[in-house]
Structure formats: C-alpha cells, structure tokens
Amino acid sequence: MATGANTHSLPQLIEALQQGGIAIVPTETVYGLTARADRKKSVDRIYTLKGRGFEKPLALCVENLDMAKAYGHMSGLAEELAAAFWPGPLSLVVKAKALKSGTVLDPRLYGKDKDGNKTVSLRCPQSTWLSAVNAMPLALTSANLSGQPDPLNVDDATASLGEGVDVILNGPPCAVGLSSTVIAINGREASILRAGSLTPEDFVSFNIQGRDWHA
DSSP states (O other), X not given: OOOTTSOBOHHHHHHHHHTTOEEEEOOSSSOEEEEETTOHHHHHHHHHHHTOOTTSOOEEEOSSHHHHHHHBXXXXXXXXXXXXXXXXXXXXXXXXXXXXXXXXXXXXXEEEOTTSOEEEEEEOOOOTTGGGGTTOOEEEEESSXXXXXXXXXXXXXXXXHGGGOSEEBOOOOOSSOSOOEEEEEETTEEEEEEOOSOOGGGGGGGOOBSXXXXX
C-alpha cells in the first residue's frame, strides 16, 4: 500500500490509465477514484473496490466545456453554469449525446431523467493532472468505501482504498472538503440532486427555474 510518502508520478498515472488501471487522484473537493470510462473491466473494478451499487451511475470527468459538449447536450443554462463554475465543485447532469462512431462509454456512466432520457453527469475538477491525460474519458467518484466519509487527503484515501488501486497520485489536502454539488438540468429548469459547497444562493444570477430555486 502506498502512503503520502510513497506515491506515484504523473507519467505513471497516465500509463496506468491507458492500460486500464485504476487510480486515486486529488481534486479540489475530495480525493477521487478514476479509471477509463470506456473499459468495462476498469469500471467493474471501481464498483467492486468501493462496494458501490451498480444502479448508481459514475460521473464522467471532462477537461473543459468543449469535451463536455462531445458527451452531453449542454443547454444554454448548462453552458452558462459550466463557464462560471468550471473547473470547480459542480457536476452537471444533462441529456447524453449519441457518441461518434468508435466511442463507447460503459453503460454505468449513464442515468435516466424523469422522462426516460439517457443522462450523463459531467464533472470538471480543478486538478492539475487533468490536462495531462489527453482527454481520455475517465469515470470519477470519491476514493472511499460506499457509505464511509469522503477522504480529504492522500493518506485517508490510501487507508481506504490504496490496497486495490494501481496508482496513487499525491496532492495537497482538498481545498473545498465537500463533494461537488450535483445539478440536473432540463432547459432552464434545474434540480439539486446532491448538496455540496455550492448552494442555490450561488446561482441567483442565472434565472434558474425549479422547485429547488425558490431561495
């Protein structure tokens, strides 16, 4: 098991992900667990290691708004929020796009909205390692056993899941210390699926409609 003093380099992270490995990585919210989102065995390992129910979709990690547009329908509101808060502690659940030929994400990256439309949760963390992975589609979730506290530093993440991963990338303690706020978007309507460091008060200038936005 690696510790904060015995972790891996950025080139080792990239190589491991390219080969289908899984890794612990720092983000601004909590330490994350990541692997290729287009490789079933890699996604299997995330669910098994965390003890996570297969009915709970994983987020897709994106480097920027352009990458997000390749995977999801970024409506006017979604694009406005991404421009304002990305990179940062906001995950946007939007309708999924049909992907280009040859590009396939594991089905467990997708959910469904109330109308039965396929959705994808897009997360753009404020992390220096992200630009180095060359737009690989990565699944991302917190690096802890399901139901246990989120890890806020590399030692906590390593103690929780370090025995089961291929690479541990060190970084500073998490600046935010709360999971990302998750917002589902349909046109100008939105609903908060998970509270985080961002609250409705942070979005008052965006003319958001929906039952969560009465404040």
